[in-house]
Structure formats: structure tokens, C-alpha cells
Amino acid sequence: MRFSVLNLALGYVAVSLVVLALFAAPLWYAWRNTIEQSRTEVLQGEAQAMMNLFAKQGAAALASAIEADPTLLKCAGNLPAWPREASESTGTHVASIDVGGRVVRAVLLHQTLPGGYHLLLGRDVSRFERLEMLFLYGLVGAASIVFLLGVVGGALVRRTILSKVHDINQTASAIMQGNLTHRLPTYGGENELNTLVETENRMLDQIEHLIEGIRNVSNAIAHDLRTPLAELRYRLEEVSVTRPRPEQTFAEIEGAIADVDRVIGIFNALLRLAEIDSGTRRSGFIEVEATTVACEAAEFYQPVAELKGVALVFASSGPLALAGDPLLLAQAVGNLIDNALKYAQENGTITVEASRRPDGAVVIAVSDDGPGIPDEEKPRVLERFYRGDASRSTPGVGLGLSLVAAVAKQHGGVLELTDNHPGLRATLILLS
Known part of the structure; x- marks a missing residue:
């Protein structure tokens, strides 16, 4: 991280x-x-003016003009002889010349005049050096500020x-040590790091919830499996000790088979829940007609309802197509x-x-017209292996509604x- 930063x-x-x-380069x-x-x-302007003067009044007038103009003494009128640094060809040149014992870097313009005369004009270029140095200093200062920042x-x-x-x-250390309640500290304001922290904390909440659910499920499995296994062992031990008649022996065997089926039913339900929670079934989603499912x-359970004297009524608003798993939806309903x-x-x-x-x-x-579920128990009946007081006398292990809730979640919905006044209304909402 240090080297990355x-x-x-x-x-x-x-x-x-x-x-x-x-x-800066284009500006320079x-x-x-x-x-x-x-x-x-x-x-070039000064040279043209002097050439015009030379053409009208001659060389003497031009020499007098050069000596009389104080602005030219620094560059042109104060040279005792032709500078050795100046080129003999006409045009513009840049050279260092000696003016009164001082070396000056100048721009020189060489023009030829009629009669074999040569006109040499020059300007000192050092007058802009200070401005150029200020520009360079500013550039270096800006670079230093950028580097410092x-x-x-x-x-x-x-x-x-x-x-x-x-x-x-x-x-992470606290969680590895078993403290699943530890969370990342959050700070005020909205920024990317706080968003990441909030996401990580929600992930840790979900992990804590899942681990707590695993603990509860493990305890519930141990509790719910202990009863049928104890009954199975008791039946087999009784048959082994008492050696009853064949009719009673076969009855005990049938009871033992029922206990085994109960254990197998628990494991099958847990395997279905694990498969649903893993999300692997979503890859097999197809277009499903929910009305048909x-x-x-309802038709499958119609004979059971008739035996109990219960009227089972089905109503639909028409075709309802969605993407889903028909087997899971059928099992949930x-x-x-x-x-x-x-x-x-x-x-x-x-209904x-x-x-x-x-x-x-x-x-x-x-919807049914039974005793219903108290409001304080409604959230808990969706937990695995939870059974309320009203359901303890009925067969089951407390996984039915948990499986329905898991199916709804996999289809993007809820249970x-x-x-139902009276009774319970269980609504399966599917968004897929």
C-alpha cells in the first residue's frame, strides 16, 4: 500500500x-x-528611414543624423569600427559586440547603400532578459508548487x-477471534470511502445473520433429530428385549420406518433449502405460468380437503407468466x-x-379460517425449525414456511x- 500511494x-x-x-512551451x-x-x-523601420535620408541628403546628412540621435548611441552611433563579430553579408544577425569595453549581445541589421557605404543598425537584446528570467522563475516556482502539492x-x-x-x-482480527458484532467505524459526510464502509458493514451484518442462523439451525437439527432417533432406538430395543409376537414386531417395524422417514424428511428439506440458498436453481429459470402452477x-390437495370436509377454492385473474422454477413454485404453493x-x-x-x-x-x-398466527410470532415462524404453541400438536418439523420464504427470495420476492379475520393469509409475492 505504501508503494502504491x-x-x-x-x-x-x-x-x-x-x-x-x-x-509553458507554446507561451515561451x-x-x-x-x-x-x-x-x-x-x-527595418529605422533602416528604411535612414536609407531614405541617405537618398535625399547624402552620406554626410545620414552620419550627422546618427550622431545627433541619442537613442541610437547605445547601438549604432558609438562603434569606432566595424565589429568583428558582425557578418559582412546583408540581413539580420545576432552577435556579441564590444561597446565601450562592455560586451553586449545585440541584434544587427546590415544594409548596403549606394556609393559603397554600409549601414549597420543594432539593438541590445538584454533589455528583455529580466522579463524572460521572471518568466522562467515563475515556471520553476509553479513546478515546485506542483511537486510540493x-x-x-x-x-x-x-x-x-x-x-x-x-x-x-x-x-477482521476481531471477527476471526469470534466477535461477530465488531464493525468498521463510520465518519460523517458522503464520500466513496464511507460508501465502502457502509457496504462492508452491511456485508458483516449479513454474515453475522447467516452464522447465527447456522447456529440456530444446528441446535434445532440436534433437537429435532434426537426425538425420532430416540424413538427409533426405543422401538428396536424393545423388540430386541421382549421378542414380541410377529404382528407386534411388524407394527414396531412400521413405526421405526416412520421415524426413519421423518429423519429423511428433515434432511431432504434442509438439502432443498441449501440448494435454494446457494442460488444454483436460478440458472435453470424458465418461463412459468403461475396460474397453472x-x-x-390446488387440484392435487383437493382430495385431502374433501376428506377433511374443507372447501378448497381457486380463483385467478388470468394467465400470469414469469421467469422461475416451476418445481420450486409448485412446492411452495x-x-x-x-x-x-x-x-x-x-x-x-x-382460498x-x-x-x-x-x-x-x-x-x-x-387464505384459511383457522386460528391464525399471533402478530408477535409472524416474523419467527419463517425461521427454520421454529414451531409456535399452536403447531406443536401437529405433525411437521418447522421447515415448511422457511422453504416458501426461501423460494420467494430466490424469485426476487417475499412471503x-x-x-384473514379469522385465520391466516399467506401471500407469496414473486418479482422474477
């Missing part, structure tokens, strides 16, 4: 310096060209990131109907309804439990 800071500084150089180039062009134009910014970024890494390490489930049959009143009514909400969600609701 350092590389980031150095990269920022390098890019900033390159951008600064790309910005334009400045030098403008100054050179201005010098040349000024010298890059170093300071990199240090601040490194400090911030390492602080977050330290918090993550502390949280609900109708077939079947579990809801099976629960309703367990608690429905004698000569009561169970299975299939419809679509305005938001596009498919709704399958199963809602509400009062």
Missing part, C-alpha cells in the same frame, strides 16, 4: 509537470518569436488509506395449502388466489403473513 503521488506530479511544460515559443519579430521590424497530497492519501486499512485489519397445486389444511376449521374454506399487482409482481395468496 507513493507511485500514485509520483504519477500525479509527473503528469502535472508534463501538463505545465506543455502549457510565442514570446521569443514575437520579440524577435518586433526587433526586426523596428530595425503532489508530495503533501500523496502523504495525506496514504495516511487516509492506511487508516482505513488499519480499521479493516482490526475488524397454483391451479395444479403446496406447502402453503398443506399448512392451511392443518389449521382450517371443520367445514371451513381455503387460493393468483393475480398480478400494478407493479408487475405476481401474487399467489392462500407476507397477514390476518
